[in-house]
Amino acid sequence: MKILVCISHVPDTTTKVKFVDGDTKLDTNGIQWVINPWDELSLTRALELKDDASTGIKSVTVAHVGNATTEPTIRKALAIGADDAIRVNVDPADAYHVAAQLAEVVKKEQFDIIMCGIESSDYNNSAVGSMLAEFLDIPSVSAVWGLKIENGQAVITREIDGGKETVTVPTPFVAIVQKGIAKEPRIAAMRGIMMARTKPIKLYEPVAVESLTEYVKFEMPKPRAACKFVDPENPKELITLLQNETKLI
Amino acid sequence: MSVLVYTENWDGKFKKLSLELVSYAGKIAEMMGTITTAVTIGEVSDEELKLLGKYGADKVICLKSDNLKSLDSQLYTSAIAQVAQAEGSKVIVIANNNSGKAIAPRLSVKLKAALGSGVSQLPLSLSPFTVYKRAFSGGAFAHVVLKTDIKIIALTQNSFDIVENNKEVKIERVDVQFDAPKTVVKDVQKQTGKLLLTDAEIVVSGGRGMKSPDNWGPLVELADLLGGATACSRPVSDEGWRPHEEHTGQTGKIIAPNLYIAIGISGATQHIAGVSGSKYIVAVNSDKSAPIFEVAQYGIVGDAQKVLPKLVEAVKEVKAK
Numbered sequence: 017m018k019i020l021v022c023i024s025h026v027p028d029t030t031t032k033v034k035f036v037d038g039d040t041k042l043d044t045n046g047i048q049w050v051i052n053p054w055d056e057l058s059l060t061r062a063l064e065l066k067d068d069a070s071t072g073i074k075s076v077t078v079a080h081v082g083n084a085t086t087e088p089t090i091r092k093a094l095a096i097g098a099d100d101a102i103r104v105n106v107d108p109a110d111a112y113h114v115a116a117q118l119a120e121v122v123k124k125e126q127f128d129i130i131m132c133g134i135e136s137s138d139y140n141n142s143a144v145g146s147m148l149a150e151f152l153d154i155p156s157v158s159a160v161w162g163l164k165i166e167n168g169q170a171v172i173t174r175e176i177d178g179g180k181e182t183v184t185v186p187t188p189f190v191a192i193v194q195k196g197i198a199k200e201p202r203i204a205a206m207r208g209i210m211m212a213r214t215k216p217i218k219l220y221e222p223v224a225v226e227s228l229t230e231y232v233k234f235e236m237p238k239p240r241a242a243c244k245f246v247d248p249e250n251p252k253e254l255i256t257l258l259q260n261e262t263k264l265i
Numbered sequence: 266m267s268v269l270v271y272t273e274n275w276d277g278k279f280k281k282l283s284l285e286l287v288s289y290a291g292k293i294a295e296m297m298g299t300i301t302t303a304v305t306i307g308e309v310s311d312e313e314l315k316l317l318g319k320y321g322a323d324k325v326i327c328l329k330s331d332n333l334k335s336l337d338s339q340l341y342t343s344a345i346a347q348v349a350q351a352e353g354s355k356v357i358v359i360a361n362n363n364s365g366k367a368i369a370p371r372l373s374v375k376l377k378a379a380l381g382s383g384v385s386q387l388p389l390s391l392s393p394f395t396v397y398k399r400a401f402s403g404g405a406f407a408h409v410v411l412k413t414d415i416k417i418i419a420l421t422q423n424s425f426d427i428v429e430n431n432k433e434v435k436i437e438r439v440d441v442q443f444d445a446p447k448t449v450v451k452d453v454q455k456q457t458g459k460l461l462l463t464d465a466e467i468v469v470s471g472g473r474g475m476k477s478p479d480n481w482g483p484l485v486e487l488a489d490l491l492g493g494a495t496a497c498s499r500p501v502s503d504e505g506w507r508p509h510e511e512h513t514g515q516t517g518k519i520i521a522p523n524l525y526i527a528i529g530i531s532g533a534t535q536h537i538a539g540v541s542g543s544k545y546i547v548a549v550n551s552d553k554s555a556p557i558f559e560v561a562q563y564g565i566v567g568d569a570q571k572v573l574p575k576l577v578e579a580v581k582e583v584k585a586k
Contacts, residue, residue, distance in 0.1 A: 028536070029402065029515060030534045030535070031401075032404065033405055035405070054516065112380075120557075137538075140399050140400055141370075141382050141383070142370070142382055143382060145370065146370035147370040148532075149374075150342065150371040150375055151374055155448060156339075157338070157367075157448060159363045160368055164336070174363075175363060177275065179455030179456055179458065181450055183450050184449050185447050186447055192366075197289050228413050229380070229412060231407050231409050233408040234407050234410050235407075236405055240546075240561075243564045244563050248565050248568075248572055251576045255579040258545075258585065262544075264467065264523050264582070
């Protein structure tokens, strides 16, 4: 079986974002780019499955939609342990546009399990994985926090309200994963970093797809009122304040 | 025309989230001068369906099929798409929760309808149709134009106040035929009767400042007294002090309660990303310079172990009155 992990390239999660051009574009100055945290966890789980010979997973490929400047992010995924990579050479326009590009990749390359993070930390749409599955007309399972292979069959645990559900779906399918799929993201070792330099990145030219959405303006969150401090010896005062001012207690 | 709203039900019951969705859809329908149709899947009583009318639904469609008993993203998408087409819906409202995230993007591709997700306000304008949504994990908000004829809005829970808007609701029950679902459920582990973290209006959350998994008693008691749920920061769930479902933050649960009480949580950017939608934030932390105090409206600089029991006593006194 072959696994594809779709990775997105996002600003480091501690970035204090700023915008330019009349608040219409992200100011990319000084931004450190990383693999989207959920995608990194997907990759980690995919590699864990491949490490276990009983799963029959033969290869882990990463796919990314982005221009040439995003290659260091792809190299990082290869250094962590992906066997090879695919880059669709286009600036992503929106989730629909990205999913359409990835769908073309999957149609040509054939994978059994496709893993996508549940959202990207930049545009927070939670959309690409499910859109990709719909373009391919294959099953998708969302809110996945466990993925195992038992006797050649994928066994998935997903979160439901108030609990967990174990499900199976036929391959190929898209697993849209959240935290819990792997505990800690795997880190690239020196050997991996050396090997990543020679691993192949296959280039795809984009298909023509129109975006369905357009980001026209960004704004910062409204500033919150300054913190009122209460004497630690008298926490009762806090409860009184919450009663009187927020009316929530 | 019509605004379609997908209202999930939980064993035949709706909850506050369902009413938020119907209220929100009703407002958009009013802005557009059209009607609101709600659709739900499963066995739901007339009385429960009428509840949606009380909050603005003109029509409620209840779909039933043996093959729609548990969530299969393909079948649910097809079912909702069929209703949307039959109703000629131009706007589809859905929750930005687990099932909404499994369905809305598929629906977007199926109907070639633009999706705005994590939306927390009414549309900023109808022409062009512009929604206001969370971006950069709460670090910013975006105005997004949905460019297609049909628009899908995935609404953030607890972002829209419910409004009563009594309608003579028309109930339609439809038996639908589908092939067997591809998603086969093998096992369900569910805690019933427990308040869900994402539904809670008050959340009491603990971080590393709680020092040990053995110190959680008073925090749980405080949450219970306030009728709230408990949560925790990432290090706490990573250490296994608390279950992972409680992890609140960028990669964990994103919540927006009315009141978020952070005990012994320093407030790293990734944690704030999960709670910045809270109406009020209260922080108890021994370090006065902890970043949590930059987003909190009320704070106590002190040791969690000492402050918590006093807070519990104070709440007990207030509740006793």
